[in-house]
Amino acid sequence: MRRRLIRQARRWLYITHRWIGIGTCLLFAMWFVSGVVMMYVAFPGLTDSERWAALPPIAWDKVQVTPDRAMAVAGLKTYPRDLRLAMLNDTPVYRLLGWDGVRKTVSAVDGQVIDSIAPERALAVARFHPGAIAPQMVETVERDQWSVTARYDPLRPLYLIALGNREGTQLYVSSRTGEIALDTTRTERVWNWLGSIPHWIYPTVLRKDGAAWRQVVLWVSGTCMVAAVTGFWIGILRMRLRRRYAGGAVTPYRGWMAWHHIAGLIGGIFLLTWMFSGWLSVNPGESFSGRATPRDALVRYAGNETPHIVANFQSRPRPGAVEARFVWLGGRPLMVLTDGDSRRTVADPVTGAAISLSDDEIVDTAKRLLPEAVINLRQRLTQPDAYWYSHHQARLFPALRVGFDDDAHTWFHIDPRTGDILGRTDDSRRTYRWLFNALHSLDFALLLQYRPAWDAVVWLLSLIGLITSVSGIVIGWRHLVR
Structure with missing residues (x-):
């Protein structure tokens, strides 16, 4: 038997x-x-560096509306998840991202809500891209192979604009906000039909x-x-x-x-x-577990939830800045300025004076992230290790790693220059790192080092x-x- x-x-x-x-x-x-x-060849996407490089310097002399006024116009009851000042062609605008994922754009000149962009204005936005030679409108796209994921839903429909350069670069500009949502090159579009699309079973339908x-x-x-x-x-x-x-x-x-x-x-x-x-x-x-930092923790870290921040642009903040982001850190208002070369500085939003954050100040503020736990790990990372390394995703160095003694042994990686939380990981995510990144991509330090x-x-x-x-x-x- x-x-x-x-x-x-x-x-x-x-x-x-x-x-x-x-x-x-x-x-x-x-x-x-x-x-x-x-x-x-990676799947097409728009990095922060690419986005900053395609923005013109902020025309501070045109800014007549304060961040407080922009939040009031947008009807926000709490401080938004993200609040930035940048240019929409020749007009400074505030871009607000609510905790519910809703995006709003408010003119910094007259406080009007901008909820649609004409094709001509989208073309003007594209002309600031460093690869722009002869921008030309191709079509209006609701959803295609490269803009298929839900992350682009708040920006649809998208204007597809060809820049006319040798690389065959195409930009996707939101018809609602005028933001550049995505860029692709001819090389990316061709090779991804042999790469990410079949590998991820990624047909649009x-x-x-x-x-x-x-x-x-x-x-x-x-x-x-x-x-x-x-x-x-x-x-x-x-x-x-x-x-x-x-x-x-x-x-x-x-x-x-x-x-x-x-x-x-x-x-x-x-x-x-x-x-x-x-x-x-x-x-x-x-x-x-997920990678995102919970909203409650972010609010505690910011130390402010009210739609309020005082800013004064008469002092003319740093010339050449293409974006000003208004944040709170432990109850302290800050303005993070970024130029087209991705250089960032922190300034006082009222005086415009540069601010230098210390590691001690950031770590002390980080205690708010998990008030029921105690910090038992503090590292300043200047080179990659097993859990913070650049391979398929660029990592910022130096970075602060702050760990807690909670049940999940949570770590937060923080930008020591701006105080931005770069990532969250715990026992579950570290296990996933070995079961996925190590086994699937062979992300082992010895191999990646050489x-x-x-x-x-x-x-x-x-x-x-x-x-x-x-x-x-x-x-x-x-x-x-x-």
């Missing part, structure tokens, strides 16, 4: 792997090829529905995990290291079957970890995975034909 059960179990093991493998081997091959492309897309990724990657597990199991069962097969072979197979068996055994562990970590990328069952080594290892493992996948495609096709 025991032998019969074992034989039956093996039979179903083979059947499961064969038919799931036939359905998924193309997906495996696609993932290995697209993953290599993603090593060098699916990705526009976040919940449906997430379920598709979970079920597709989960099914592929079954194929990988059963295949690796069969590979071990059919391998002989002692009582070898005829001719001293460790595999009973020949041709494509042998390639599939050996490559699958060599790269099987990595195949499984890649599939498992990819499955974790959409956080199944909300198993891991970047060619990381490239070589990922290329080698991807090649082994591709051999396993292509051989599986051939085997599956032959089986279907028979």
